Amino acid sequence: MEKDTSISEAFQAVMAANGDIPPKQQQVLAASLELFAQQGFDNTTTKQIAEKAGVAEGTVYRRYKNKDELLAGVLAPFMTQVLPNLIKEFAQQVVARPYLTRHEMISAIVQNRLDFIKENGAILRVLIREISVKNDLRSQFITHVGPLLRDNLFPVLDRLKANGELVDWPDSRIAQFMIGTMLTELVRAVLLPEDVSTAAPVIIEFIEKGLAPK
C-alpha cells in the first residue's frame, strides 16, 4: 500500500494531527462522502447523513456549524493532504532520474494515478461537481493545485522538452491533456459501470504518442 494517497488514510492522518477526532465524527464524515457522491450535495439531507452514520442529527452539527462546513470538512483533507502528497510523491520518484524518457515518465504518472482515480473516484466526483458551481471552492482549488503543479510537474516537463522528448507546448496544455485523458476514465466509469477492462496501457500509449514531438 502506498504512502498517503487514499482518502481513508488521509482522514486518519488529519484526525491524528488534530488530536483524535471522536469516532462518531468520523462516521459522519464517511457517511457524508458516500451520500454526496451518490446523490449530490444538495440532494443529501442532514437527516440522511445522521441515519447512515448511526448518529443523532445534532451530532452532525457539533463539529461543523452548517452543511457547507461539512462539505469543506470532507473535501479539505483531500485538497490539503492527498493531492499534495500525490504530486510530491511523483516528483520524488522522477526528479532523481535525470535522463528520463517520455515513456518512462508517462507510465510512472498514469499507472499509479489511475489507481488513485479509481480509489478516490467518489470524492473526485463530489469535488468536480461542486467546483463547477461554488466560486469559493473553485478559487481555493486553483490556489492549492496550481502552485503544486507548477513546482513539481512543470519542471519535469521542461526538462523533457529540453531533451527533445516532449512537444513544445505550454506546460498547462500538456497537463490539461494528461490529467484530462485520465479523468475520461472517471466519466467512462459513470456511463458504463459494468465495463471494468484495464485501460492503463491504452491510456499510456495514447498520451505518450499524443505528446511526442513532431
Next chain:
Amino acid sequence: MEKDTSISEAFQAVMAANGDIPPKQQQVLAASLELFAQQGFDNTTTKQIAEKAGVAEGTVYRRYKNKDELLAGVLAPFMTQVLPNLIKEFAQQVVARPYLTRHEMISAIVQNRLDFIKENGAILRVLIREISVKNDLRSQFITHVGPLLRDNLFPVLDRLKANGELVDWPDSRIAQFMIGTMLTELVRAVLLPEDVSTAAPVIIEFIEKGLAPK
C-alpha cells in the same frame, strides 16, 4: 451559420414543430438554462427563474408540471435535436469521401465541434452535472447517444482502421479519447476563464498523434 447545431436554433426548431410556444414560455426556458448553468439546478429557485424571465411564478408551471419537467424541457431539445444533428451532419461531410486521412477526419471533427462546445458550454455543463446524479437522465442519455455514435461515427472509424490510418483500439475507446480531449476545453474554461487562446490546432495535433497506428 451552420444548420442546427446551436441551442437557440434548436429551441426555435422545437417550438416551430410543436406549434408555436408562447414567447413567455421561451423566456422561461432561456432563463432556466442560464440559471441552471450558473448556479446548478438545485440551487436555482422557481422564483429566480420567474424574475429573470420577467414572468409570474405561476407561468413557470403552466407548461411544466414541476421543476424536474422544466429541466427535461431544457435538456430534451438538446438531446433529441442538437446532438443528433451534430453527429449526422458530421457523418454526411465525411462518409462521401472514401479515402479520408486521419488528419482530415480529426480536423473535420475537432474544428467544428470545438465551436459547438464553446457555444453550447452552458447546456453541456448542466447536462453533465445532472447526468452524474440522476439515473433516469443518464440512461436516457446513453440510449440516445450510444446508437448515434454506433451508426455514424463508428463506421468511419472502422474504415480508417481498415486503411491503416488509425490505431486498432475498440471504437468506444477512440471515441472516449476524442470526445474527452475536446471536453477538457470545457474544464479549462471553467478553471481559467480569462484564457481565450485558440486551442484547436493543438488539440487536433494531440488527438491525431495519439490515435496514429504504432
Next chain:
DNA sequence: CGTAAATGAGTGAGTGCACACTCACGATAA
C-alpha cells in the same frame, strides 16, 4: 482516597423559513 465540580460529546424533539407548487381570478383573443 472519595466526592464534587467541570467539561464536552451526544441527543432528538422542536422551530422557523425557504421553497415548490396551487388555484381562483383577470385579461385577451377567436
Next chain:
DNA sequence: TTATCGTGAGTGTGCACTCACTCATTTACG
C-alpha cells in the same frame, strides 16, 4: 362565449439548524 395564457398571493412541507438536556469522563480539592 369559450379557450388559453398569465397572475401572484397563498399553502403545506421538507429541510437546515437550535437548544435544553443527559451522560460519561476528567480535573480539583479536602
